[in-house]
Amino acid sequence: MMRLESSPEDAGRAIAAAERAYATWRLVPAPKRAELLFRAAQLIAERKETFARDMTREMGKVLEETRGDVQEAIDMTFFMAGEGRRLYGQTVPSELRDKFAMSVRQPLGVCGIITPWNFPMAIPSWKIIPALVCGNTVVFKPSSLTPLSAINFVKVLEEAGVPAGVVNMVTGGPEVGEILCKHDAVKVVSFTGSTTVGRIVNQNAAPTFKKVHLEMGGKNIVMIMDDAQLELAVEGCVWGGFGTTGQRCTAASRVVVHERVYDEFLSEFSRRVRALRVGDGADDRVQMGPSISESQLQTVMKYVEIGKEEGAKVVVGGKRLTGGAYARGWFHEPTIFAEVSPSMRIAREEIFGPVVSVMRCRSLDEAIAIGNDVAYGLSASIYTRDINKAFTAMRDLYTGIFYVNAPTIGAEVHLPFGGTKATGNGHREAGIAALDVFSEWKSIYVDFSGKLQRAQIDTE
Numbered sequence: 155m156m157r158l159e160s161s162p163e164d165a166g167r168a169i170a171a172a173e174r175a176y177a178t179w180r181l182v183p184a185p186k187r188a189e190l191l192f193r194a195a196q197l198i199a200e201r202k203e204t205f206a207r208d209m210t211r212e213m214g215k216v217l218e219e220t221r222g223d224v225q226e227a228i229d230m231t232f233f234m235a236g237e238g239r240r241l242y243g244q245t246v247p248s249e250l251r252d253k254f255a256m257s258v259r260q261p262l263g264v265c266g267i268i269t270p271w272n273f274p275m276a277i278p279s280w281k282i283i284p285a286l287v288c289g290n291t292v293v294f295k296p297s298s299l300t301p302l303s304a305i306n307f308v309k310v311l312e313e314a315g316v317p318a319g320v321v322n323m324v325t326g327g328p329e330v331g332e333i334l335c336k337h338d339a340v341k342v343v344s345f346t347g348s349t350t351v352g353r354i355v356n357q358n359a360a361p362t363f364k365k366v367h368l369e370m371g372g373k374n375i376v377m378i379m380d381d382a383q384l385e386l387a388v389e390g391c392v393w394g395g396f397g398t399t400g401q402r403c404t405a406a407s408r409v410v411v412h413e414r415v416y417d418e419f420l421s422e423f424s425r426r427v428r429a430l431r432v433g434d435g436a437d438d439r440v441q442m443g444p445s446i447s448e449s450q451l452q453t454v455m456k457y458v459e460i461g462k463e464e465g466a467k468v469v470v471g472g473k474r475l476t477g478g479a480y481a482r483g484w485f486h487e488p489t490i491f492a493e494v495s496p497s498m499r500i501a502r503e504e505i506f507g508p509v510v511s512v513m514r515c516r517s518l519d520e521a522i523a524i525g526n527d528v529a530y531g532l533s534a535s536i537y538t539r540d541i542n543k544a545f546t547a548m549r550d551l552y553t554g555i556f557y558v559n560a561p562t563i564g565a566e567v568h569l570p571f572g573g574t575k576a577t578g579n580g581h582r583e584a585g586i587a588a589l590d591v592f593s594e595w596k597s598i599y600v601d602f603s604g605k606l607q608r609a610q611i612d613t614e
């Protein structure tokens with residue numbers, strides 16, 4: 155029988171290959187490593203349409219969005235390849251005469267990269283490319299649901315000239331992931347996925363003191379003030395809540411609206427969401443695809459029931475879509491719950507589906523309090539025309555990402571990405587912050603006095 159998943163032995167072999175390749179890859183000058191990455195970025199750009207179509211076929215999001223996913227991988231690869239000529243450290247004056255002091259970034263070794271299915275090329279690029287430019291080698295385990303996009307990405311790296319053993323891909327579930335987390339030779343684990351699995355990753359990696367970068371759940375809020383430009387806010391909530399079928403960790407799954415504009419907002423938001431065209435992501439007219447899998451759809455349906463039991467009101471959707479073309483996928487109506495209270499589970503737990511909970515507030519302070527009162531801290535946004543409110547919210551929302559007059563999704567690759575509380579563990583990917591995950595500092599002192607110079611603290 156043909157094996158579809160890597161065995162534990164395969165994972166062990168991949169780690170060994172990465173370990174061997176590290177011995178030479180770390181010594182390739184960073185600008186040279188970067189040349190290969192620039193070439194890879196170019197190749198992905200040339201194949202963007204094919205890769206996007208493959209991705210829509212394998213995970214269902216609409217073509218416009220899979221093109222965006224591939225574009226994000228292109229952008230990240232170009233951006234990080236540029237780091238090959240920077241990777242800045244510091245040079246500082248020494249306390250002593252004839253002594254030179256500086257810091258450099260050094261690679262760590264083999265990196266275990268574990269990625270989800272919702273951004274099948276973008277998220278692997280956020281992790282693999284900075285790992286490589288810093289001089290590490292990689293064992294990459296993509297989600298079992300999106301292996302084709304992962305293979306497309308890895309093949310491009312190979313074709314661009316990244317040497318054998320530098321990037322190794324394995325498939326499979328928790329069994330294989332566990333090996334990456336526990337193996338002595340793996341020095342960094344970078345994981346994006348659920349908070350539940352992130353906790354397991356962290357526990358498995360703790361005994362060997364690995365550096366662990368976790369990017370987990372979200373319950374992101376859009377706050378709409380009574381002075382907001384309402385049409386803009388409605389448009390932002392439609393895109394932020396239902397883009398990628400709500401399957402983004404940055405999804406705008408909570409909306410809190412000032413009571414003075416609540417009814418107006420809700421009626422316009424409902425009208426727009428009712429009109430969303432749901433279906434096959436490969437069809438250009440379709441705006442929202444299916445859930446990724448049967449179990450994800452079950453989760454969505456379970457939360458719709460929970461919301462109803464809690465007393466929230468379904469104002470749009472609420473049902474699975476069946477029959478006709480819908481019989482061939484895991485489709486659910488885009489769903490809005492109104493009259494949600496902040497203590498309900500649908501307002502606190504990540505659903506990862508096309509369900510948005512709308513709440514009411516009386517002031518900015520109350521909106522901020524609701525915004526912060528969840529376990530997660532990835533992204534938040536405010537719609538207002540009052541600059542004082544915008545800056546207050548910007549300061550007081552304890553999240554890793556904040557937007558003004560824009561929804562909670564749409565992060566750019568050259569700023570840090572990540573969140574606080576149960577969303578992350580203090581690290582960031584993307585931007586130059588990613589370099590701190592995939593390198594560590596070495597401080598270097600060069601004494602050119604020809605004699606023993608004791609450090610200042612040792613001479614007093």
Ligand code: UN1
Nearest residue numbers: 273402403404563564565
């Ligand atoms: C994710 O949902 O896991 O900011 C990543 C965004 C995208 C990335 C989302 N650039 O919405």
